[in-house]
Amino acid sequence: GAVVSQHPSWVICKSGTSVKIECRSLxxxxxxxxxxxxFPKQSLMLMATSxxxxxxxxxxxxxxxxxxxxxxxxxxxxxxxxSAHPEDSSFYICSARDLRKNTGELFFGEGSxxxxx
Amino acid sequence: xxxxxxxxxxxSVFKGAPVELKCNYSYSGSPELFWYVQYSRQxxxxxxxxxxxxxxxxxxxxxxxxxxxxxxxxxFAQEEDSAMYYCALKADSNYQLIWGAGTKLIIKx
Numbered sequence: 001g002a003v004v005s006q007h008p009s010w011v012i013c014k015s016g017t018s019v020k021i022e023c024r025s026l027x028x029x030x031x032x033x034x035x036x037x038x039f040p041k042q043s044l045m046l047m048a049t050s051x052x053x054x055x056x057x058x059x060x061x062x063x064x065x066x067x068x069x070x071x072x073x074x075x076x077x078x079x080x081x082x083s084a085h086p087e088d089s090s091f092y093i094c095s096a097r098d099l100r101k102n103t104g105e106l107f108f109g110e111g112s113x114x115x116x117x
Numbered sequence: 118x119x120x121x122x123x124x125x126x127x128x129s130v131f132k133g134a135p136v137e138l139k140c141n142y143s144y145s146g147s148p149e150l151f152w153y154v155q156y157s158r159q160x161x162x163x164x165x166x167x168x169x170x171x172x173x174x175x176x177x178x179x180x181x182x183x184x185x186x187x188x189x190x191x192x193f194a195q196e197e198d199s200a201m202y203y204c205a206l207k208a209d210s211n212y213q214l215i216w217g218a219g220t221k222l223i224i225k226x
Contacts, residue, residue: 034213034214041126041221042218042219043203043216043217043218043219044161044203044216046213046214046216049213093160093161095161103166103168103169104149104151104166104168104207105151105163105166106163106214108160108161108162109160110159110160111160
């Protein structure tokens with residue numbers, strides 16, 4: 001099956017620093033990837049849709065200058081949390097769909113837990 | 118408005134008992150619905166989709182357009198079924214999904 005990998009799986013940083021999270025589709029190409037945020041015991045919150053070769057589409061209330069998304073290739077999307085603060089601490093998850101399949105299924109990364117001190 | 122509602126945050130049943138996780142949706146078009154599952158310390162993965170009308174790990178879900186529901190059922194729960202279950206609705210051709218809040222299923226021994 002299609003595999004999506006995220007890196008790092010866990011990161012701790014100081015307040016004010018920037019953190020980059022990578023999302024890779026390992027064995028398929030993905031023109032579209034989705035970035036989610038998951039708070040403890042809560043559902044997934046879609047942050048943005050990452051489009052290869054063009055600007056990401058952000059959901060209402062998500063600061064695009066705060067959460068920079070770059071989808072430079074068909075297998076890699078990155079989320080950079082700029083000037084991170086403790087309230088940005090969360091579990092970030094990416095997903096992608098396999099263009100070879102027309103099933104609507106999304107494949108998820110294992111998630112990246114960000115802790116901002 | 119497009120919306121997916123999972124009314125139960127937590128559902129706890131005994132092993133061997135039937136399980137039903139509720140999901141209702143609101144969508145003006147022809148819906149495509151999915152159930153995703155997240156086992157402890159594992160990534161989200163697709164459990165089943167209504168289009169394929171399949172049974173996975175003993176779970177089934179029938180789309181009821183009249184009641185706008187897509188409830189997930191299993192006749193005899195197993196301990197390994199304990200997980201978070203999310204109902205999702207495909208919103209557009211970009212495969213963006215509208216997610217329910219999730220239901221945590223606990224199977225007691």
